[in-house]
């Protein structure tokens with residue numbers, strides 16, 4: 001323990017240490033006040049702990065006023081005493097203790113001596129007396145030798161007075177020079193217990209000894225408190241003489257004869273004197289006799305033992321020295337009773353009297369000291385706590401107002417002062433309600449809550465923030481917590497927490513979490529939430545809601561060509577226009593990308609929905625100026641689900657609207673479609689197909705077949721068209737018509753198309769490495785692949801990777817693809833052309849080509865659709881179309897390829913009209929790479945020159 005801590009520990013135990021020190025000083029010194037307290041304690045404790053005694057077996061023959069009045073002046077002729085002794089002896093008393101000093105010879109001595117001899121049980125008194133005439137020491141006053149010679153025993157009647165002047169104790173033995181005389185009570189007891197045997201008195205000749213320097217005592221005996229229990233029977237001396245029969249009551253008792261009349265010597269002050277007056281010495285000795293006989297006499301503990309026990313008792317709390325609290329204070333305080341109780345207990349068990357006053361007072365001193373120290377510590381703690389609380393109150397951001405149980409303001413911290421614009425002094429003692437009225441309209445609510453808080457004594461937090469008008473007029477949101485003060489709710493603390501910014505931030509976050517950042521429209525999460533709610537409400541109220549899934553047509557093109565900035569602007573404008581098309585309560589949400597979802601509630605009928613969908617399409621088709629000077633025409637496809645008719649489930653209804661939108665899109669866009677159940681099956685199959693295609697691409701289940709293209713005039717192989725096949729895991733070979741549409745719809749066509757380009761170029765490279773005839777390979781690209789420029793990159797890297805010459809690759813795109821988005825396709829085809837790759841327009845004749853556009857495209861080849869070729873020999877129209885197409889292509893400098901040539905007649909017709917190339921079953925169906933190699937080998941210079 002460090003010195004400072006030790007000093008603190010000592011200081012806190014100062015009370016106990018002081019008490020111990022005091023005990024060390026006062027106990028050995030026999031400090032009188034302490035002694036007096038111990039005597040008082042003895043008088044109080046002894047009667048309580050005294051053991052039960054046997055019935056009183058002593059009596060007094062009292063020389064009282066009546067006897068003096070009857071027998072004349074004292075001293076009497078000792079013959080009278082002889083008569084009494086005889087009477088008592090005849091009555092059979094156990095012993096006779098005479099508490100009268102027969103120090104000088106007197107008349108009747110002879111008779112008395114004879115009577116004493118006859119009785120043989122008379123004990124005469126010996127007493128100390130201070131030496132007279134200036135002599136020092138103590139005289140021992142004995143009976144005259146004559147009487148003494150006939151006494152059964154002598155007993156001293158010396159009584160020690162305590163510090164308070166009261167007689168409580170006698171000494172077992174005392175005497176001048178040496179303690180040779182038993183106490184009268186003891187001597188009488190000894191005689192009472194003996195059967196007429198001869199006495200053995202010490203033989204001193206002189207009846208009055210010279211003064212001895214000191215009166216010696218030994219065997220201190222504390223007597224019990226003189227209460228009724230030890231009181232002897234008292235019979236008046238004269239009555240005994242007059243009524244001899246009275247002596248019969250005294251049979252077997254020890255009888256003490258002595259004066260009780262006032263004015264004669266021998267009265268003693270005892271602890272009972274305050275109630276009963278002083279006690280005659282004879283009674284005192286008779287009581288002493290009873291006490292000794294009953295074993296009710298006690299020894300006093302030596303001061304050293306008392307001191308040791310006192311110190312031990314005080315040391316325990318000094319060492320433990322617990323922190324003070326009410327329980328401990330009371331518990332420890334009750335220990336003050338321990339010393340007296342322990343004294344009483346020891347007294348009863350061992351007849352040892354341990355004075356308890358030093359320990360009791362020491363404990364009180366230590367306890368008070370401990371109390372004072374702890375009180376000081378508590379006060380200091382309280383002061384610190386108060387300072388802390390004050391500092392906390394001043395530093396916290398909350399406004400704190402304290403009110404009393406009458407709702408008057410007691411305290412306000414600086415934040416509260418700012419909130420009210422009032423200094424504490426100006427607000428103190430004002431009613432809280434008055435103050436609130438100035439700043440908030442929620443006074444009633446606060447008043448009520450405060451009332452509940454005080455009544456129920458519990459902390460309450462207002463569920464909603466309070467709108468508080470600040471002194472400068474700004475309004476802030478405060479969250480209020482009211483807590484009761486004290487266990488009996490003597491007041492309350494109102495803590496106002498400014499949550500204005502937090503609420504704003506929360507609502508900002510909430511808005512961000514539920515709204516699209518670009519358009520500010522509700523996002524998916526909020527839409528779904530509202531949709532759930534709207535569906536539940538529509539279900540309950542039997543009304544109708546409509547969910548419109550809006551998808552912009554060809555938005556990607558805008559994004560790719562004009563950049564994302566313009567794309568974003570378009571989306572913002574679309575959001576505005578869609579919002580303008582619906583009612584205020586409806587929800588226009590951005591679903592993602594170029595998709596929007598509109599939720600309309602409380603609708604009357606389907607036509608109303610159709611009208612709005614129509615309005616939306618119309619609004620969107622108006623020119624959009626995404627960038628200054630760039631006017632765009634938009635269109636959209638809308639799918640509509642009606643709830644709860646189509647479905648009462650939000651997710652399902654969304655899916656339905658999505659399918660309907662898809663249908664609208666497939667119909668060419670710029671239209672709306674209501675969901676119908678048949679879309680369900682279609683979409684299910686489509687979904688299945690999509691996932692199978694995805695797996696096929698991953699598992700490399702696709703392969704390319706190649707169909708030879710033959711120069712009609714020479715019959716030579718001039719090209720191969722790569723046609724995709726899907727070989728499923730079970731070996732089934734699936735033709736493209738069965739899966740290309742699904743691949744296009746799902747977007748998987750991009751991946752598949754890329755694979756085709758790479759596979760075709762790789763195959764061409766392989767053939768080339770084998771020295772086979774290099775003929776151009778034509779690959780089909782879909783409309784989707786043509787929607788951006790990625791395909792150009794794919795072609796470029798495929799050529800680079802394979803090392804195949806660009807002239808060995810040809811791209812086929814259908815007429816409808818080319819015409820659908822002519823401007824974009826023109827750009828794409830130019831890029832492809834710049835690579836040196838040829839471009840063919842497939843299925844020519846099925847679409848409605850614009851000649852001017854066709855002229856702008858860098859097309860090297862036109863492929864006449866097989867549907868025209870099929871009937872050229874039988875259908876004049878088809879024949880005319882084919883003829884016209886050949887002429888047109890030639891006029892534009894293009895090569896013409898006829899597809900689906902199956903017969904010689906068809907071939908002849910084509911040859912006649914100078915069609916350049918024939919492709920069809922007549923020459924060969926599409927063949928796997930291994931089989932088509934025969935064609936290549938046959939055409940290779942030095943190999944075979946004709947077709948197989």
Ligand SMILES: Nc1nc2c(ncn2[C@@H]2O[C@@H]3COP(=O)(O)O[C@H]4[C@@H](O)[C@H](n5cnc6c(=O)[nH]c(N)nc65)O[C@@H]4COP(=O)(O)O[C@H]3[C@H]2O)c(=O)[nH]1
Pocket residue numbers: 707722723724735736737740753756779780781782842843866899900901902919920921922925926
């Ligand atoms: N009736 C008849 N048909 C003949 C004859 N000779 C060839 N054919 C078939 O005609 C189709 C010619 O291909 P297409 O017009 O480009 O039409 C192709 C093409 O548009 C598309 N396609 C094929 N492969 C791919 C590809 O790799 N990518 C893309 N995007 N489309 C492909 O699938 C369509 C169908 O391909 P296929 O089933 O392979 O069908 C091929 C071919 O097998 C004939 O004498 N009579």
